[in-house]
Amino acid sequence: MIKRIAHYASCVSLALLLMGCGQLAHRLTTNVPETFIPNPLELPPAPDAFVWSQVVDAMDDYFRIAREQPVQNSDGIVLDGRLETTYQVGASLMEPWKKDSTPGFERLQSTLQSIRRRAIVTVRPQGAGYVIEVVVQKDLEDTDRNQYATESASNKRHDGTLIREQNRIDDTPQTLGWIPLGRDASLEQVILRDIFGRITQPDRN
Structure with a gap:
């Protein structure tokens, strides 16, 4: 016992x-979960030219820049900075070197669907510091039919007669427009973390 x-x-x-x-x-x-970064995010005091150069350099890693208005916060001049990018087709699983799709769901969705994104960055002077806001808009392509459909609505008739368009070059789906899917918060977080690190730890670049 x-x-x-x-x-x-x-x-x-x-x-x-x-x-x-x-x-x-x-x-x-x-892995320890990364801390959520507020958006807009406060940035510490720094020369306005340095802050803007870091914003432009960071955004260039994710998108192609369409237009920009540098922030000004010196010599008595206070002016908001604004940067807009062009639309970019979302990076797929086959394009790991591209950074416009975050790992996981976003990159998988960009692989299975036609997704495009664009970013708008606003930098506002606040005293000697700044407030930065990053907005990434995501859209889904709306087509007339599935890419692998065997027939299109344009040449289908209910009486059994086929209509062949002589001027049509191919039979690929036609884009009807883009459906807004809201904001890509995960990419916004990555970009904010990147910019904040560049400004607070410039030696790492």
């Missing part, structure tokens, strides 16, 4: 030990 109790106690102790080791290993191998 005593041996059985001792054996049971040793088994329980071993199980608790393994459980503790498993929890420790999980804590050591599990």
Whole structure:
């Protein structure tokens, strides 16, 4: 009886030990979730030319810049900065070097669907510092039919007669427009974290 109790106690102790080791290993191998960054985000005081150059340099890694108005916060001149990018087709799983689609759902969606994005960055002087807001808009392509459909609505008639268009070059789906999907918050977070790091830790670049 005593041996059985001792054996049971040793088994329980071993199980608790393994459980503790498993929890420790999980804590050591599990990445700590990144802190959510507010958007708009406050930036520390810095020369306006430096702040704007970091914003432009960071955005150039994600999108092609369409137009920009540099921020001014010196010599008594206070002017908001604004940067707009062109629309860019979302990077797929086959394009890991592109940064306009974040890993996970966004990149998978850009692989399976026709997604485009554009970004608007606004930098407002606030005292000696700044407030930056990043807005990434995401759209879904709306087509007349599926890409792999065997027939199109333009040449289908209910009386069984086929209409062949002589001037049509190919039979690819035609874009009807783009459906707004809202904002890509995950990419906004990545861009904000990138810009904040460039301004607060310039030596890392």
